[in-house]
Amino acid sequence: MIQTVIFDMDGVIVDTEPVHRYAYFKQFQELNIDVTEEMYTSYTGFSTRNTFQRLKEVFTIEQEVEDLIQRKRTIFNDAFDNKEDLELLEGVEQLIIDLHKNGMQLILASSASKVTIERVFSRFKLYDYFTHLVSGEDFPKSKPDPAIFEHAVTLSIAPKMNCIVIEDSTNGIKAAKAAGIFCVGYNSIHSEAQDLTQADLIVNHFNELDFNTVTNIHSKLRSI
The missing domain is CATH 3.40.50.1000 (HAD superfamily/HAD-like)
Known part of the structure; x- marks a missing residue:
C-alpha cells in the first residue's frame, strides 16, 4: 500500500518552464552562445548548476558557474514575480x-x-x-x-x-x-x-x- x-x-x-526558458535564452543571448532546441530539451530536469556545467563543456564561457547561476536566477525571479497568469x-x-x-x-x-x-x-x-x-x-x-x-x-x-x-x-x-x-x-x-x-x-x-x-x-x- x-x-x-x-x-x-x-x-x-x-509550469514555470516558460519562465525558465525565457531566463535561459535571454542569458544565452547575453553570452552569445547558440543553444539549439534539441540541446535545451535534453537538459530538462537538470539543476541550473548542472546545466551551466554542461554548457561550459560545449561553449567557451568565461564566467564561473556560480556567477552564471546568479545571473540566471535574477532574470528568472524578475520574470516570475511579474508573471500574473x-x-x-x-x-x-x-x-x-x-x-x-x-x-x-x-x-x-x-x-x-x-x-x-x-x-x-x-x-x-x-x-x-x-x-x-x-x-x-x-x-x-x-x-x-x-x-x-x-x-x-x-x-x-x-x-x-x-x-x-x-x-x-x-x-x-x-x-x-x-x-x-x-x-x-x-x-x-x-x-x-x-x-x-x-x-x-x-x-x-x-x-x-x-x-x-x-x-x-x-x-x-x-x-x-
Missing part, C-alpha cells in the same frame, strides 16, 4: 489536498533551486501539505541521476516499495526508475518533447488519481 507520494515540481505542480497545473491542487487530508505523506523532490521552490510554495500556499522539500541544488548530479529520489525515500515514513514518484520528464522518470521507485508519468501538454515510456503508469490528467487509486496503485497497474 502506498504511503508516500514524491512530487516533482516543474511540469507536475506548476502563473497557475498550478489543472487538478493537482485537488489531488494534493485529497492525499494530504487522508494522511498520505507528500514530499517534493525538484531539480529547482531552493529559492524557486520557496517562491512557488509561498505563492500557492503549499507548505502545509508537504513534510519535506528537497532541492536538486543539494546534489552534485541532476536527474537522471537517482540521488535526489534516493534521498527523498530516506525521508519517507514508509519503505521504498510503499512510495511512488510523479514525474513529467524523461530524465525525472529515469531517475525514479534508477532509484527503484514506482513512477507515474504525467503526460501533460507541457510534456510533448518528453519520453514517458519508462514510467510504470502514465496519466493524462490528475483527475485520474485520488487517494484511493494512489493507495492501491500497484493493483491498478496489474488490472490494466
Whole structure:
C-alpha cells in the first residue's frame, strides 16, 4: 500500500518552464552562445548548476558557474514575480489536498533551486501539505541521476516499495526508475518533447488519481 507520494515540481505542480526558458535564452543571448532546441530539451530536469556545467563543456564561457547561476536566477525571479497568469497545473491542487487530508505523506523532490521552490510554495500556499522539500541544488548530479529520489525515500515514513514518484520528464522518470521507485508519468501538454515510456503508469490528467487509486496503485497497474 502506498504511503508516500514524491512530487516533482516543474511540469507536475506548476509550469514555470516558460519562465525558465525565457531566463535561459535571454542569458544565452547575453553570452552569445547558440543553444539549439534539441540541446535545451535534453537538459530538462537538470539543476541550473548542472546545466551551466554542461554548457561550459560545449561553449567557451568565461564566467564561473556560480556567477552564471546568479545571473540566471535574477532574470528568472524578475520574470516570475511579474508573471500574473502563473497557475498550478489543472487538478493537482485537488489531488494534493485529497492525499494530504487522508494522511498520505507528500514530499517534493525538484531539480529547482531552493529559492524557486520557496517562491512557488509561498505563492500557492503549499507548505502545509508537504513534510519535506528537497532541492536538486543539494546534489552534485541532476536527474537522471537517482540521488535526489534516493534521498527523498530516506525521508519517507514508509519503505521504498510503499512510495511512488510523479514525474513529467524523461530524465525525472529515469531517475525514479534508477532509484527503484514506482513512477507515474504525467503526460501533460507541457510534456510533448518528453519520453514517458519508462514510467510504470502514465496519466493524462490528475483527475485520474485520488487517494484511493494512489493507495492501491500497484493493483491498478496489474488490472490494466
